[in-house]
Amino acid sequence: METSPRDHDLVIFGTTGFVGELIAAYLATHAPAGLRVGLAGRSRTRLEAVRSRLPAAAHAWPLIEADSQDPGSITALAASTRVLFSTVGPYVKYGLPVVEACARAGTHYGDLTGEVIFVREAIERCDALARASGARIVHSCGYDSVPSDLAVLLLHQAAEADGAGDLTEVQLVATAKGGISGGTLESMRGQLESMRSTPALRSLVADPYSLSPDRAQEPDTKQPADVASVRRSENGLWTAPFIMAAANTRIVRRSNALQGWAYGRSLRYGEVMGIARGPVGAVLAAATTLGLGAFAGAMAFRPTRRLLDRVLPAPGTGPSEATRNNGWFRSQVTARTENGHRYRALAAGPGDPGYAATAVMAGETALALALDGDRLPPVSGSLTPATALGDVLVERLRAAGHTYEVTRLS
Template structure:
């Protein structure tokens, strides 16, 4: 019998959404999954809420209890962790999975923690066969698989890869949870005290293997007009993690998109004068937010008004949220003109990615659940052995149809004009 998925942190904000989603999927009782958390009272309450003939079993496990974590690993086909901030609570489970050869997925967006885990445990994961796949939520599945999908279309249409890809957030509706806020605050707090960490966080190749880091300078996004999408743009808040994951995917896949591959992300704010103003306000607002998180007095003040751990978007917002992303890829190639000289040409491929439900929670829970099922059921250890993978490098080809069939995502090729 297939070993179960285990949701660790089942009573957290995202964990509860994920458990409801898996329960809905398990209408025939064949999914085989369990819940795990440290509070038996909350787990029993979750069981009662789910109800029905296929109510999941639960296991007690605390992130600080190595014995309980290893017991989970011994039972699990894949462990899904929703226990964050991961930099504070995530390492013991990574250690247990690596030591027992257990596959693992999470939804972290904490670059500095991922780098630490790779440095400490990648060799052990390769030896034990544990496959660790971080960033299986809104950060960074849409970006990572969106680039992979566009590059597959580029090969079909152009016979080559795109040397530059831009991701633009066309529309977006969603909210923050207290867990996300806590993670962002912790990253800013760590960086404020450590100049080496600040340099690491500013490196677009921070998550690439040390022996295969490209050196090409990556685009730096500010408030600007982007002719490719006919809109003013501003920095996208998730860019700091998404770009690092995309570049790691390119490296782990053997640089199929080139050592000089360029990638950036931004939010579209409109083509009119108002779009320019919104772009400038957005760029300034993000800078001030991160500065506020880094300084103790303002961090304390902001924490009083932002969601607390366990709080987040309402069920209605989760249901009605969505995201609409545009990917624009440019090839870099040469062809001969009628004089026989070589002439540089640039061809363009455009794709879109639409996702139903609140990006960070409703959609993330579905993406995370499908990523774990894909890792357990669709990807053999012969094809993808132990190590630290990204969603695109480990799962892309079988995961995209899963996401379209069961998670409300739609990947499409679009004409030249948007």
């Protein structure tokens, strides 16, 4: 672990939120003794209440009052810690001052965003600052987009080790069981509002290379559509559009570009949601596709969104403990290479993917940034889980009970 005169090794910002408390609870049982962890948020009273509910190891952790809309408090927060992990969303509304403060202070940063608009703006404003200060800015460190990003990295490594050539056609089929929180819905609302008020942002979100470090250098490779019709996968599973594909695919493509297009200049990467096999699967996939389209339309239209707000989870709330514990995720990724070989990667784990499993991913990301600096790739700036953490995070997640494996099929 790096030594530092700063007051904290790691601070969770947004601890009073639903996911923030889950991450703090994970760290309370998995952080090594001696790691100086702080809990930050706007209200000391609420922070005290959260801390009292955490495992005993957290009861002496210091509390830090900070507000993303108070520049002085955020500057002081970033300067006080070596690593800051933020769960304060919608990130497009509250996140940029936090990223910028960390980039200026040389503080490593992680978050859970799935907001493409926010990540693009953070890149524009903070990448050069972070490179100069040595800060690792790592977006999308939960179910958005760790399984996708690490699985494709492992596929690339396997193909490279075999001399099988670049990756060409890669598809992730996601299956999962879990719930949704008010915070996730609020992030969706935030991005939709931005797109509504600024038409140019709609084009940004639609661009498959919107997070590229150099858009002009991207190959003219047509990418799979994020919102696709019902399809049948090669193993007979009927699929529907995957709501997280728009964020995950762009993170994976950024990882490819940041590594000099190491995965392949002709990489075509897409994601779908697996439903079921047989005639019932076809019907369910069609119903799911229609339902997702209707939901997206209702969320984008203010009057219907107000009606949905009456029945959907409010900010600060989320799935019950039973739902979180009974959930799971399984992302199966198949790949073809330019030499005609085929591989399959599996990223899977127990727990509701957006909450219980995400707390593991976020917690291990934060610990890797705080403890494993000498083993991480020697990079700084605006990064992705694969480029900032790579094999170190894979090892940590395997040790935490998640599965990351690659099989050569032909």
